[in-house]
Amino acid sequence: MTRAVWDTLLDQVRAMHRAHPRLTAFCPFPDDITAQPVTPYHIPSADLFADETDLSGSPFGPLCDAIRAGGPDAHWRETYKGTDIGDDFMDRFGCYCIIGDGGPFQSRTMRAWMVYMPPHLHYRWHHHPAEEMYLVLAGSARFFCQGAAPEVLSAGQTSEHASNQPHAMETEGSSVLNYVIWRNGFDTPPVLTPEDMPS
């Protein structure tokens, strides 16, 4: 693929991020972005995402299209490989990095990913030191955050997670595509929250 696909994605991400007050308040879009090579890595969820038909009509259509265009050459993540999360989750949960390790761009101040879930998928409680914000780009999902009532969020809505605050997510009849950013604490990946930890 040409580098132009990633450059288009960066342009779309930057424009959307800068136009979204909550994202900008959480973390200004980085001004130190550098490009880096991507080693493509394919997982089954990449095919589900490529064939996805449930995410049309998003107000973030051009960004969704740019994320989709990167799918065939992205390095899809397997964050929970080796855990007991189960084959269904491993096969259907989709995530690739946009800014950060394994992604087409790097920054010192922020990480960014796409996170995709098809219908009827449960993403168990997990936590990480980094502070996080989710923005729903298309579809909808129910977001769970320790200490808060569950909320169904759809395109344009955000969910913010404090450092090490457990959170979870599930889809019902709709798929969901999210833009996810981290600030601070980049060096520790997410871990599943132990079942006996209150949530």
Ligand SMILES: [Fe+2]
């Ligand atoms: Fe998270």
